[in-house]
Amino acid sequence: MELLDRIRNNFAGTLTEKTNYLYQAEEELDIMNEEFNFFQERMKGRISLAEMDDLKEKVTQLARKVHCVQRVIREHVDIVPYDPEWPELFEQEKKYLLSCLPSGLVGRIEHFGSTAVPGLASKPIIDMLVEVASLEETKQRVVPILKAQDYEYFWRPTWGDDTPPFYAWFIKRDSRGKRTHHIHMVEPEFEHWDRLLFRDYLIEHPEVACQYEKLKTTFSKNHHKDRVGYTKAKTDFILAVTKKAKSYYGKVQPAHEH
Numbered sequence: 264m265e266l267l268d269r270i271r272n273n274f275a276g277t278l279t280e281k282t283n284y285l286y287q288a289e290e291e292l293d294i295m296n297e298e299f300n301f302f303q304e305r306m307k308g309r310i311s312l313a314e315m316d317d318l319k320e321k322v323t324q325l326a327r328k329v330h331c332v333q334r335v336i337r338e339h340v341d342i343v344p345y346d347p348e349w350p351e352l353f354e355q356e357k358k359y360l361l362s363c364l365p366s367g368l369v370g371r372i373e374h375f376g377s378t379a380v381p382g383l384a385s386k387p388i389i390d391m392l393v394e395v396a397s398l399e400e401t402k403q404r405v406v407p408i409l410k411a412q413d414y415e416y417f418w419r420p421t422w423g424d425d426t427p428p429f430y431a432w433f434i435k436r437d438s439r440g441k442r443t444h445h446i447h448m449v450e451p452e453f454e455h456w457d458r459l460l461f462r463d464y465l466i467e468h469p470e471v472a473c474q475y476e477k478l479k480t481t482f483s484k485n486h487h488k489d490r491v492g493y494t495k496a497k498t499d500f501i502l503a504v505t506k507k508a509k510s511y512y513g514k515v516q517p518a519h520e521h
Contacts, residue, residue: 338442340483340493342476343387349378353389356435356444360393363412365404370394370451375458377479380465384476386483392455393448401431401448409433414446421454422498428453457505464508471504 353374360372376390377383395401406416419432430453435444449455465472478500486493 338490340487340490341386342384342480342483344384345380345382346378346387347381349385349387349389350374352443353379353391356389356391356446360391360446363408368396368400368404370396373459375462376445377475379462380472382469383465383472384480388442389444391444391446392458393446394451395431395448396450398429398431398448398450405448406431409446430455457509460508460512461501461505464504464511475500475504 357372357374361369371394373392374389375392377385378387378389395405402418410416413436415434415436417432417434418429420426420429428449430450431448433444433446433448434442435446437443447455465475479497482493482496486496
């Protein structure tokens with residue numbers, strides 16, 4: 264099926280290519296379903312029922328993958344005032360993860376991002392940084408556990424479209440389908456831990472946090488339906504402040520507990 268191959272090839276590109284393609288993929292999937300029905304009639308008696316069922320399952324899985332990513336990238340970017348309940352929401356999820364995930368694989372769990380900075384307006388989503396001894400083991404032992412509980416799983420690049428290292432990223436939603444947590448699972452040496460320096464620098468420098476809030480508010484309006492664009496727009500500020508934080512703390516993570 265040429266259309267199935269075309270969708271698969273487009274979906275194997277960079278994040279930007281995937282994003283651009285996904286906006287038209289829904290229409291192509293409708294066409295693909297029509298083509299598949301025609302193909303199914305034409306191939307009766309020429310391939311086995313098992314082969315036909317296998318092909319149909321591949322079409323279904325690809326459609327689910329496309330729709331899942333469409334949902335993620337099209338969701339609105341909403342900035343809300345700081346909620347003093349955010350730290351408790353982090354603690355609850357931390358306790359839950361430690362109770363259901365392999366203890367020998369999972370290490371420290373930290374609250375980072377804007378919801379970890381008191382007083383800072385943010386998207387109402389708790390960012391959590393989870394240390395894992397091995398991402399390969401995480402794929403095998405953690406992903407099945409969380410996917411079975413309706414966490415959405417993505418193998419995600421650290422920066423931009425395809426900048427390694429890649430890591431395990433999960434989205435948790437509430438009963439209404441709204442995101443509540445982003446769970447980032449990384450190994451101990453990954454650069455993601457520098458984000459704790461960014462967090463603590465904002466806590467100690469309210470004027471910088473205020474600048475960040477103003478930028479986020481502007482970017483959320485400019486990229487209200489484009490989460491990829493919103494994230495990219497913040498990158499330069501985050502990198503610049505992280506560089507200052509490394510110098511300020513002497514590249515040693517400060518002692519804040521979150």
